[in-house]
Amino acid sequence: MxxxxxxxxxxxxxxxxxxxxxxxxxxxxxxxxxxxxxxxxxxxxxxxxxxxxxxxxxxxxxxxxxxxxxxxxxxxxxxxxxxxxxxxxxxxxxxxxxxxxxxxxxxxxxxxxxxxxxxxxxxxxxxxxxxxxxxxxxxxxxxxxxxxxxxxxxxxxxxxxxxxxxxxxxxxxxxxxxxxxxxxxxxxxxxxxxxxxxxxxxxxDGPTRAHTATKRIVEAWRSGGIAHADAITSGVSGALFETDDLRGAVRSFLDVGPGKATYTGR
Structure with a gap:
């Protein structure tokens, strides 16, 4: 409301x-x-x-x-x-x-x-x-x-x-x-x-955690350039592998092809 x-x-x-x-x-x-x-x-x-x-x-x-x-x-x-x-x-x-x-x-x-x-x-x-x-x-x-x-x-x-x-x-x-x-x-x-x-x-409706990771990487570039963004990308992106959204989307891609995954933001 x-x-x-x-x-x-x-x-x-x-x-x-x-x-x-x-x-x-x-x-x-x-x-x-x-x-x-x-x-x-x-x-x-x-x-x-x-x-x-x-x-x-x-x-x-x-x-x-x-x-x-x-x-x-x-x-x-x-x-x-x-x-x-x-x-x-x-x-x-x-x-x-x-x-x-x-x-x-x-x-x-x-x-x-x-x-x-x-x-x-x-x-x-x-x-x-x-x-x-x-x-x-x-x-x-x-x-x-x-x-x-x-x-x-x-x-x-x-x-x-x-x-x-x-x-x-x-x-x-x-x-x-x-x-x-x-x-x-x-x-x-x-x-x-x-x-x-x-x-x-x-x-x-998208992968909210991935969108947030994108924002963090771009913000790192804004504040410290490419080298700083590179330095934080592996950790920020690596954490996504433990999200329900990535795991579900990978499984969906392998089972039924691209574009069929649904996301919960978790």
């Missing part, structure tokens, strides 16, 4: 036809879905709940004409340097890093304008889907700020450092097709909500 409908965000846990549990985190907070203190607090609580009891896949999406018009600038008014640092540290520690650490695939669906914090959160997800109508921007330059929830560095990872600097320094809006060409958006769909639900359900 969804959480409190009056909240800026809600989480609904669903089950696929094959029994895979997934969660849908939806933003619905006024006309512009602005990230004010209430929005951040609600999102922090939802991410904490997902971390405490992870499903087998997560979908992040929004209701309304826009995904988000960005951050409510009132949040920044009068902050000292120390308070600004503490704000970003809190958002990294309670939203960005926990999202990336969830032991399951995380999908982001962008159906329209996606600015600042919403875009940075998208970049913390595993797969980003967008509508052809979606536009993206890190426009913090309008208030003399740089994106500080991990956007520049995650853009650089996906699109290269030159593209990241261009997008951030110009403060321009970029359409979904451009960001797809750059490798920032994974796919563009006319009905992005339907595509996102379909993909999330497919991932929720």
């Amino acid at each position: 969804p959480s409190n409908p009056a909240s800026p965000t809600t989480v609904e846990r669903r089950t696929t036809g094959s029994g895979g549990e997934y969660a849908v985190l939806t933003v619905a907070h006024g006309e512009l879905n602005l990230f004010d203190r209430a929005m951040f607090d609600s999102l922090i609580a939802d991410v904490a709940a997902l971390s405490e009891n992870p499903p087998r896949a997560v979908l992040l999406r929004a209701e309304g004409k826009v995904v988000s018009g960005g951050v409510d600038v009132h949040l920044f008014d009068g902050l000292t340097a120390q308070q600004g640092q503490e704000l970003w540290e809190r958002l990294f520690a309670s939203i960005v890093h926990p999202l990336e650490a969830l032991p399951c695939p995380v999908v982001y669906s962008a159906h329209a304008l996606t600015l600042t914090a919403a875009f940075e959160i998208a970049l913390a997800c595993d797969i980003v889907l967008a509508s052809p109508r979606a536009k993206f921007g890190l426009v913090e330059t309008v208030v003399g700020l740089t994106p500080s929830m991990g956007g520049p560095q995650r853009l650089a990872e996906r699109a290269g450092s030159g593209r990241a600097r261009e997008l951030v320094m110009t403060g321009d809006l970029y359409d979904a097709q451009t960001l797809h060409a750059w490798g920032v958006v994974n796919a563009v769909h006319d009905d992005v909500d339907a595509a996102a639900y379909s993909l999330t359900e497919r991932l929720a």
